[in-house]
Amino acid sequence: MQTLSVSLAERSYPIFIGESLLTNPECYQTYLKAKQVLIVSNTTIAPLYLAKVEQTLQSLGYKVACHILPDGEQFKDLQHVEGIFKTLLEQRFNRDCVLVALGGGVVGDMTGFAAACYQRGVAFLQIPTTLLSQVDSSVGGKTGVNHPLGKNMIGAFKQPTAVLADTSVLDTLNDREYAAGLAEVIKYGLIRDLPFLEWLEQNMAGLVARDKKLLAEAIARSCQNKADVVAADELEANDLRALLNLGHTFGHAIETAMGYGTWLHGEAVATGMLMAADLSWRLGWITQADVVRVKTILQAANLPVIPPTEMTSEQFLSLMAVDKKVLAGKLRLVLLRQLGQAVVSADFPLQTLEQTLIAGTELGQ
Ligand code: NAD
Ligand code: GLY
Numbered sequence: 085m086q087t088l089s090v091s092l093a094e095r096s097y098p099i100f101i102g103e104s105l106l107t108n109p110e111c112y113q114t115y116l117k118a119k120q121v122l123i124v125s126n127t128t129i130a131p132l133y134l135a136k137v138e139q140t141l142q143s144l145g146y147k148v149a150c151h152i153l154p155d156g157e158q159f160k161d162l163q164h165v166e167g168i169f170k171t172l173l174e175q176r177f178n179r180d181c182v183l184v185a186l187g188g189g190v191v192g193d194m195t196g197f198a199a200a201c202y203q204r205g206v207a208f209l210q211i212p213t214t215l216l217s218q219v220d221s222s223v224g225g226k227t228g229v230n231h232p233l234g235k236n237m238i239g240a241f242k243q244p245t246a247v248l249a250d251t252s253v254l255d256t257l258n259d260r261e262y263a264a265g266l267a268e269v270i271k272y273g274l275i276r277d278l279p280f281l282e283w284l285e286q287n288m289a290g291l292v293a294r295d296k297k298l299l300a301e302a303i304a305r306s307c308q309n310k311a312d313v314v315a316a317d318e319l320e321a322n323d324l325r326a327l328l329n330l331g332h333t334f335g336h337a338i339e340t341a342m343g344y345g346t347w348l349h350g351e352a353v354a355t356g357m358l359m360a361a362d363l364s365w366r367l368g369w370i371t372q373a374d375v376v377r378v379k380t381i382l383q384a385a386n387l388p389v390i391p392p393t394e395m396t397s398e399q400f401l402s403l404m405a406v407d408k409k410v411l412a413g414k415l416r417l418v419l420l421r422q423l424g425q426a427v428v429s430a431d432f433p434l435q436t437l438e439q440t441l442i443a444g445t446e447l448g449q
Contacts, residue, residue, distance in 0.1 A: 085110075086101045087100055088308055089311065090243070090314055090315060091315045092243060092314070097115070097245055097246050097247065098246050099222075099247040100246065100248050101300065101304055102249075102251065102300070103252045103296075106140065106248070106250050106253070109140065111248045112141065112209075113144060115209055115245045116141070116146065116182050116209060117207065118180040120178060121148045121149070121183075121184055122149050122150070122151060122175075122183050123138060123148060123150045123186055124153065124168060124184065124186065124195040125151075125187050125191060126153045126191055127154055129188075130152050137211065138150065141184075149175050151168050151171040153187075156345050157344040157345040157349070158343070158345045164194065164229075165198050168194070169201075169202060177202070178203075181202075181207075182206065182208060182209060183202075183208040183209070184209045184211060185208060185212075186211045187214075188212065188213055188217045189217040189221035192221050193227050193228055193229065193239070194229060196208055196225070196226075197227040197228050197229060197238075197239055197240060200241075201240070208244050208245070210244040210248070214265055215257065215261070215266065215299075216264055216349065218249040218254075219269050219302070219306035219307060219310070220268040223247055223310045224311075224313075224314040225242050225244070225314070225318070226239065227239050227240055230344055233406060234336070234406040234407075235340050237406070247307075249307070251299060251303065259386070263292075263386040266288075267331075267353045267354040267385070267387050268350060268353065269291075269306050270354075270382065271328070272310070273424065274330055274357060274420065274423060275426035277424060280305050280309070281381070281423060283305075285380075285384075288381060291385070292385060292386065310328070313328055327426045327428065329409065330356075330357055330360055330426050331354065331355070331356030332356060332418070333418070334352075334356030334359040334360065335349070335352035335353040335357075336352070337395075337403035338352040338355060338395065339352045340403050341392070341403055342392055342395075354388060355390065355391050358375070358379055358447050359440050360417065362375055362443060363417070364420040366436050366440060367436060372448060374420070377423065378423075379448060390447075397438050397441035401437075401441070415430065416428050416429065417429060417437075419432075
């Protein structure tokens with residue numbers, strides 16, 4: 085087991101990465117201070133892994149209840165968080181309880197948000213079960229739900245007490261979801277870690293084949309990048325943490341336009357990252373060869389690189405205007421100053437952005 089740390093003074097916490105962590109008492113005992121635990125999972129993950137976590141916690145003396153959500157991004161809304169509150173209240177959960185998120189980013193974001201709100205805030209632990217949630221969403225304390233008018237628009241910052249990234253659970257993840265996780269892995273290389281990007285270029289075939297050693301290294305390097313950024317800018321108060329949103333403004337527009345769950349978050353981010361690279365090239369910041377490099381690694385990871393043909397530039401612009409990086413009504417995007425160095429910028433002509441939005445299959449050409 086590897087242990088990394090997210091350094092946030094009294095809110096610091098460990099990220100455990102390794103095999104068979106779900107049943108490892110070491111990962112729970114110090115981090116579940118209360119005896120009353122609610123495990124939140126979903127209808128896909130619960131039959132696979134809930135019993136293991138539940139039995140481990142019960143054997144350690146915890147009183148465990150469960151709340152099972154329907155599976156899907158389309159259920160990541162206030163109504164389904166309200167269902168978690170109902171279970172907590174019906175079962176008389178006190179302020180000293182702990183919520184355990186057992187699932188991917190959807191379960192993690194919703195459980196964290198419920199923990200941030202229930203009785204004005206209770207503790208929660210993240211057990212991410214997708215590659216995407218192990219390398220990104222479980223770390224850093226962004227929690228929340230979607231609104232019909234915008235992705236992740238309702239939420240709170242709430243750090244977990246620990247993150248258990250059990251790599252064995254990824255064996256049951258399907259190839260499409262696995263690829264979606266690789267998008268966020270590639271993101272770290274593109275925004276701030278050129279040596280990692282080069283390592284990924286050399287090892288993508290092995291990662292796609294799910295080589296365990298390579299996968300553990302990719303997860304650890306991703307989590308280290310995320311932990312460093314979060315430690316430096318926990319609340320996205322300056323533009324450092326915003327860099328983690330490379331491709332997300334384009335991607336969130338795709339997710340919202342196509343209907344939540346149609347394009348996976350990681351797929352939309354992948355195409356969005358190529359769009360951000362294309363715009364960076366049109367602005368003269370990176371070369372055409374750099375855009376080809378971005379496209380090549382995304383394709384090597386089996387990710388989509390063509391925006392939905394049915395989306396117009398007007399639709400993109402309208403949805404992109406509902407973005408948390410918009411300040412004083414001005415759209416700001418994460419772009420690439422060079423490969424391995426992202427910046428947040430509002431400094432682009434609208435016509436140039438429109439060229440990217442209509443480029444379709446011609447991105448980078
Ligand atoms: P997800 O939670 O929808 O999980 C993907 C699918 O895989 C689901 O059907 C799920 O039931 C299934 N699944 C999960 N673990 C499995 C396993 N081990 N075996 C078999 N099936 C499994 O999607 P995701 O990609 O994990 O997360 C996407 C969500 O995360 C989005 O809502 C996105 O907005 C959010 N997100 C949040 C942050 C953050 O910082 N909080 C960062 C990135 C993404
Ligand atoms: N996934 C973006 C962030 O955590 O800030």
